[in-house]
Amino acid sequence: MSLVFKALADPTRRRVLQLLQSGPMSAGELSKHFDVSKPTMSAHFAVLKDADLVHAEKAGKSIIYHLKLSVLEEALLGFAHSFGIGAEATPTKLETVR
Template identity: 65%
Template sequence: MSSVFKALSDPTRRAVLQHLQGGPMGAGELADLFDVSKPTMSAHFAVLVAAGLIAPEKHGRTITYRLRLSVLEDALLAFAQTFGLNVTRPAQPRKEKP
């Protein structure tokens, strides 16, 4: 859980997660959205991957990142429960069979 909150402590990393809410994006495409060097963005991506918040998919020389929202949900639920809050994940709607 601490690696998730370390990852979330940086505004650039939080912004990366916000951009990935719209769907997977390439590393270069994401990096172009920020006014920092590519090596700096690579370091941010590495922290997010280590925390399990994003998942890299390598296609040749291109890396695409996707958001792993369930990891964030789990960390937030565990954090709330450490303060005695009785919070649970909402039930998933059942899919009807065709």
């Protein structure tokens, strides 16, 4: 859980998650959206993977990253809930968005 918040502390990583929200994307595609080197992006991906916020799937030469929305949801709402905010029932198993 601490890993999730650590991962969310960086704006680049938060934006990666947002990009992944509209569907899986390769490391290269993701990198195009940022003005940093590929290795730097790779490091960000590793942090996100370590926090279990994304899942990496090999697809030929590429590696496709998938957002693990349920993990993000559990961390965010779980924490919020411990403050009485965010209120009720988490739908919980909503791996696919929209």
